Amino acid sequence: MPIYNMDFETMPREALESIQLSRLKATLDRVYATVPFYRENFKKAGITPSDIKTLKDLQKIPFTVKQDLRDNYPYGMFAVPMQNVVRIHASSGTTGKPTVVGYTRRDIATWAELMARSLAAGGATSQDIVHNAYGYGLFTGGLGVHYGAEMLGASVIPVSGGNTKRQIIIMKDFKPTILTGTPSYILHLAEVAQEMGVSFEELNFKSGIFGAEPWSEDMRADLEAKLHLKAIDIYGLSEVMGPGVSIECYEAQKGLHIFEDHFIAEIINPETGESLPYGETGELVFTSITKEAFPVIRYRTRDITSLNPEPCVCGRTHVRMQKVSGRTDDMLIIRGVNVFPSQIESVLMKNREIQPHYQLVVDRVDNLDTLTVMVEVGQEFFSDEIKTLQNMEQKLSNDIKEYLGVSAKIKLVEPKTIQRSEGKAVRVIDKRKK
Amino acid sequence: MRVEQISIFLENKAGRLAEVTAILRDANVNIRALSLADTTDFGILRLIVNDNQTAEEVLRREGFTVGKTNVLAIEVEDVPGGLNNVLDPLTSAGINVEYMYAFANTKGNNAIMIFRFHDLDKAISILKDNSIKVIKGEDVYNL
Numbered sequence: 001m002p003i004y005n006m007d008f009e010t011m012p013r014e015a016l017e018s019i020q021l022s023r024l025k026a027t028l029d030r031v032y033a034t035v036p037f038y039r040e041n042f043k044k045a046g047i048t049p050s051d052i053k054t055l056k057d058l059q060k061i062p063f064t065v066k067q068d069l070r071d072n073y074p075y076g077m078f079a080v081p082m083q084n085v086v087r088i089h090a091s092s093g094t095t096g097k098p099t100v101v102g103y104t105r106r107d108i109a110t111w112a113e114l115m116a117r118s119l120a121a122g123g124a125t126s127q128d129i130v131h132n133a134y135g136y137g138l139f140t141g142g143l144g145v146h147y148g149a150e151m152l153g154a155s156v157i158p159v160s161g162g163n164t165k166r167q168i169i170i171m172k173d174f175k176p177t178i179l180t181g182t183p184s185y186i187l188h189l190a191e192v193a194q195e196m197g198v199s200f201e202e203l204n205f206k207s208g209i210f211g212a213e214p215w216s217e218d219m220r221a222d223l224e225a226k227l228h229l230k231a232i233d234i235y236g237l238s239e240v241m242g243p244g245v246s247i248e249c250y251e252a253q254k255g256l257h258i259f260e261d262h263f264i265a266e267i268i269n270p271e272t273g274e275s276l277p278y279g280e281t282g283e284l285v286f287t288s289i290t291k292e293a294f295p296v297i298r299y300r301t302r303d304i305t306s307l308n309p310e311p312c313v314c315g316r317t318h319v320r321m322q323k324v325s326g327r328t329d330d331m332l333i334i335r336g337v338n339v340f341p342s343q344i345e346s347v348l349m350k351n352r353e354i355q356p357h358y359q360l361v362v363d364r365v366d367n368l369d370t371l372t373v374m375v376e377v378g379q380e381f382f383s384d385e386i387k388t389l390q391n392m393e394q395k396l397s398n399d400i401k402e403y404l405g406v407s408a409k410i411k412l413v414e415p416k417t418i419q420r421s422e423g424k425a426v427r428v429i430d431k432r433k434k
Numbered sequence: 435m436r437v438e439q440i441s442i443f444l445e446n447k448a449g450r451l452a453e454v455t456a457i458l459r460d461a462n463v464n465i466r467a468l469s470l471a472d473t474t475d476f477g478i479l480r481l482i483v484n485d486n487q488t489a490e491e492v493l494r495r496e497g498f499t500v501g502k503t504n505v506l507a508i509e510v511e512d513v514p515g516g517l518n519n520v521l522d523p524l525t526s527a528g529i530n531v532e533y534m535y536a537f538a539n540t541k542g543n544n545a546i547m548i549f550r551f552h553d554l555d556k557a558i559s560i561l562k563d564n565s566i567k568v569i570k571g572e573d574v575y576n577l
C-alpha cells in the first residue's frame with residue numbers, strides 16, 4: 001500500500017524527535033501566552049515553557065483532564081481568537097457539559113492530511129469509493145473521514161449514520177470499495193443486510209476502517225468474516241483532533257501508528273501519574289504539537305493501551321499503540337476485581353455462535369456487587385431444548401469466572417432487546433452509581 | 435414420518451406468548467399443537483402449525499429467533515398404559531425422549547403426542563417394529 005506522506009511517515013526517529021521538540025516548544029510558548037488555564041498550570045508546577053529543553057522534560061508539566069475542558073466550557077481553552085476559528089465540533093455530553101473543540105483553517109488542513117494518511121494506510125487510494133457511515137455533525141467522525149477521503153482523491157459517499165436500509169441499497173448500486181464507521185453500527189448494518197438478503201460477498205469492499213469505540217481482535221475476526229473485507233482500526237478523539245490520530249497499517253494490522261510528527265504520546269500509570277516505558281500498559285496521554293485553535297498539553301485520554309517502538313513491515317517509523325483494551329472510566333470494580341467490558345466481550349466472542357450483542361448490568365444487592373451479562377439469542381445459537389441453552393449459560397459463566405475471576409450471571413435475551421445505537425453501543429449499565 | 439416443528443425463544447415477559455399467537459393469527463396460520471417449556475428467565479415455545487414457512491417468515495420479521503426441528507407425531511392408544519406401550523420399547527433400546535407434548539386431536543379416539551428424539555431414525559424403526567402408528571407430516575399439519 002502506498003504511503004501518503006513518505007517524508008514524514010518514514011522519517012528516521014532522530015529527525016522525528018528533533019521536529020517533535022521544536023514543535024513542542026513552539027506550542028508551549030503559544031499556550032502559555034494565550035490560554036489562561038495552561039499558564040496557571042505551569043505556574044502551579046513552578047515552571048515556564050523555557051524549562052522544557054528535552055522531550056523528557058514534558059513530564060514536568062501537569063496533566064490536562066476532561067474536567068478541565070468542561071470547566072472552560074465553551075471556548076476557554078481556545079488558543080486563537082474566534083475570527084481564526086473556522087470549525088467547531090463537540091463531543092456528546094453523556095455526563096455534564098459537552099466538550100467543545102475548534103479548528104483553524106490550517107488545523108482542518110492538517111486533520112485532512114492525517115485522515116488521508118490514515119485511509120491510505122488502511123488500503124484506500126484515489127481510485128476508491130468510500131462509503132462513509134460515520135455520523136456527520138458535531139461528532140468528528142463523519143467530517144473527519146470526509147475531508148481526508150477528498151484530500152486523498154477518493155470518491156466519498158457522505159451517507160452518514162442511520163437510514164440503514166437505504167445504505168444497503170447504496171452499497172449494492174454505488175459499489176463502494178472502502179467502508180468507514182463505528183464497529184457497532186457496521187455490525188448493525190451487516191445484520192440489516194442479512195435480513196434484506198444481501199450478502200457482503202457480492203459487494204465490493206476491500207477494507208473497512210472502523211473506530212470511535214474500542215473493538216477487540218475477536219470482533220475483527222467477526223467483522224472480517226461477516227463483511228468480507230480487511231478490518232482496520234482507526235483511533236482518534238475530538239479533544240486531540242478527531243479520527244486520524246493513529247491507524248493500523250493494512251500490511252501488519254498489528255498496532256496503530258501514531259502520527260508522531262503531530263502528536264506526542266505517553267503512557268502513564270493512571271493511579272500515580274508516573275510515566276511508563278515502552279511496552280508497559282497504562283493510560284494514553286497526548287500532547288498536540290501542531291494544532292492552532294485547540295492545542296492540548298498532556299491530555300489524559302482515559303484509554304488503556306501500550307506503545308510499541310519496533311520497526312514495522314510497512315516502513316512507517318511512527319510508534320504503534322496496541323488496540324485500546326479499555327477505558328480507565330469503563331473499568332468496573334466488581335467485588336474488588338478490575339473488569340473491562342472488552343475482556344468480557346473477548347470471552348463471549350470465543351463462542352462463535354454468539355452475536356456480538358451483549359450488555360453488562362452491574363448492581364449491588366445486599367451490599368454485594370452483582371454482574372449480569374445479557375446476551376442475545378440469535379438463530380445460530382438457538383435450540384429447541386432448554387438444557388442446551390442452560391449449558392450455554394453455564395459455559396459462558398464458567399469462562400468468565402475462569403478468565404476474569406468474577407462471577408457473572410448470564411441472562412439470555414431475545415434478539416434486538418439490547419439497545420442499538422446508530423453510533424456507539426451501550427455496553428454497560430452500572431446501577432450502583434444511582 | 436417426520437413432522438416439522440418450529441420453536442421460538444421467549445423471554446419470560448408478560449404477554450409475550452399472546453404476541454406470538456396474535457402474529458400467527460394475523461398471518462392466518464393455524465396452531466395445531468403448542469408447548470411452552472420455561473425456566474425462571476426464558477422459555478422455548480414449540481409449535482406445530484399448518485404453514486411452517488409463513489409462520490417462520492412472519493415471526494422472524496417481528497424479530498423473534500425461530501428454530502426448526504423434526505419431531506414425531508405418535509398415536510397413543512387411549513387406554514390405561516397406552517403411553518407406556520410407546521415408551522417401553524424405546525427405553526429398552528436406549529432411546530431418550532427429549533420432550534413430548536400432547537396434540538389436540540378432534541378426530542379419532544386415540545391421542546396424538548409429539549415426541550422429540552435425538553436419534554429420529556432409530557426411534558422410527560423401533561416404533562415400526564412394535565407396530566406403533568407414526569403419523570405422516572402432511573397429515574399432522576391438516577388434522
Ligand SMILES: [Zn+2]
Binds near residue numbers: 257
Ligand atoms: Zn505498519
